[in-house]
Amino acid sequence: MTTISRAAKFAERTARLRASTIREMLKVTQQPDVISFGGGLPASELFPTEAIAEAVRVVMQLRGPAALQYSVTEGIPEMRQWVAQRLSRRVGHTLDAETVTIVNGSQQGLDLIGKIFLDPGDHVVLENPTYLGTIQAFDAYQARYLTVDTDEDGLLPESLERVLDHADPFPKLLYLVPNFQNPTGRTLSARRRESVVRICERFGLPIVEDDPYCELRFEGADLPSLISYQTTAPIIYLGTGSKIMAPGMRVAWLVIPDEEIREKIVLVKQGADLHSGTFAQYVFHQYVSDGAAFDAHVREIAQTYSRRRDVMSEALAEFMPEGVRFTRPAGGMFLWVTVPGVDTSELLRICAASKVVFVPGVSFYPGRDVHDGMRLNFSNASEKNIRIGVERLGHAITAYNR
Ligand SMILES: Cc1ncc(COP(=O)(O)O)c(C=O)c1O
Known part of the structure; x- marks a missing residue:
């Protein structure tokens, strides 16, 4: 050694x-x-290996060398379009493909968010308990944490309000996983979603909505994403192909309506990896293009x-x-x-x-x-x-x- x-x-x-x-x-x-x-x-026996093999064949046939070339930092246009359309259906209003940045796993998205927002000693508000990968990502930027109490219905808005009232320094971000949270499996109730958005709006606090599990609902109706509310609070939404296709593809996305935040994310992503893998994006897009399947x-x-x-x-x-x-x-x-x-x-x-x-x-x-x-x-x-x-x-x- x-x-x-x-x-x-x-x-x-x-x-x-x-x-x-x-x-x-x-x-x-x-x-x-x-x-x-x-x-x-995820269950590896459910990975669609044959359909992905076919998608690889089609991509090579249709795109050839373009699928193996460098591409733009924001992601290939086809993937950005697909994400915008799928999320638009979920949120009930049209999100422009411009708002989408394809990242190398949502874990990279968290790292990039940390990079553009966090100076040493800055506060981030987290659910208690929360996703370990976020603590790891933000620890690297020497963040400190303020925690909000949770119960069976997710974080308690009154606890969030209390934390924000007393925070010093005022936090840079609220991070939460509203659906089937990792680690607890709990879901933020519909009523509380709106309260959380309104509180953050009032305090001007950006929200990071990490939503890898939304499509894995077993029962009950979908609840509105935080990004579906009309609000002045900046919201950064993270989605991923890891749980609905395969995590090894490392295809995930940030959806950021706020242009200034988006531009900063693209700049730091350029410095981190230039862009997410062109080949994986084309294959992912080819695979999901048969919407019914x-x-x-x-x-x-x-x-x-x-x-x-x-x-x-x-x-x-x-x-x-x-x-x-x-x-x-x-x-x-x-x-x-x-x-x-x-x-x-x-x-x-x-x-x-x-x-x-x-x-x-x-x-x-x-x-x-x-x-x-x-x-x-x-x-x-x-x-x-x-x-x-x-x-x-x-x-x-x-x-x-x-
Ligand atoms: C809440 C949460 N965020 C992010 C991730 C990272 O996912 P990805 O594979 O897209 O990097 C996970 C993975 O388990 C997760 O549970």
């Missing part, structure tokens, strides 16, 4: 970067017989995950010791379990020995101060393994409590 020389010094922003519990845990996951509820992986594919994913959610909820009801609580999300890929009095990082050690793993909840709290939660992923294990895994989890909790 080599070490950095004495003269060379890492930038200060690297000091707070946290080793990922998830990465550590993935090492265990690779052992045979381990049932993993840990990663946030694509919609049927998304429905199939949602139906499979819905059954897995059911199996996991039923198994939790059967195998969890008394006092354990869990969410039953109406979509997405995760549910959240609360085990009062148990430090789930400790519990993970016992579980790893019994060959079942999850992500300890503490990772998702910016203050790293709540220890009794765990995130369970239900999209990536078979129904049979979900039952076996939850039974192992139940035994491990009983053993821990003994």
Whole structure:
């Protein structure tokens, strides 16, 4: 192993970067017989491999070298158009393709947002708990966090208002995942969506609406995206192909009506990677251009995950010791379990020995101060393994409590 020389010094922003519990845990996951509820992986058996192979063939035939050439930073026009049309249907008004920037995974979108908004010490308002990848992205810009309380219906507007009333310095951004949140699976209620938008409007606070799971709804009606409200609060919307097609494509999008923000994003993206992969964008676009087949594919994913959610909820009801609580999300890929009095990082050690793993909840709290939660992923294990895994989890909790 080599070490950095004495003269060379890492930038200060690297000091707070946290080793990922998830990465550590993935090492265990690779052992045979381990049932993993840990990663946030979609079901790979549902990837449309044959249709993508056909899309690759068509792209090479129709586009040839153009699909392999450098392209513009904003993304290929066909993809921007497709995103604008699909999101326009969802929000109920027309979004121009100009508002769309194609990014290399929404994770890159979060990094670019951090880059244009955050100076060291700046505040960002987050749900408590929130998506770990956002904490990691914003940590690199030395952000600090203000947290808003949440309940079964997502963040509490009165808590947001209180936080904004007292914030010093005033935050740069509010970040939230309104649909089937990672990690809790909770959805922000319709009434609260409008309140959140109005509060941010009043305070002039930009909103980052991260929405990777909206198309994976199992039941109930879609709720309005925050970007669907007429408001003066700047909204940056993030969507991704990762959960409805394949994460390895790294095709995702930012939708930003505000021109000034959009221009800054394009400038920093140029510096980061010039543009997202031309080839992946063409293949993605070719694949989704058969709208009926694509919609049927998304429905199939949602139906499979819905059954897995059911199996996991039923198994939790059967195998969890008394006092354990869990969410039953109406979509997405995760549910959240609360085990009062148990430090789930400790519990993970016992579980790893019994060959079942999850992500300890503490990772998702910016203050790293709540220890009794765990995130369970239900999209990536078979129904049979979900039952076996939850039974192992139940035994491990009983053993821990003994
Ligand atoms: C809330 C949230 N945002 C962003 C991402 C990153 O997605 P992408 O694959 O588009 O980078 C994820 C992935 O799990 C997520 O759950």
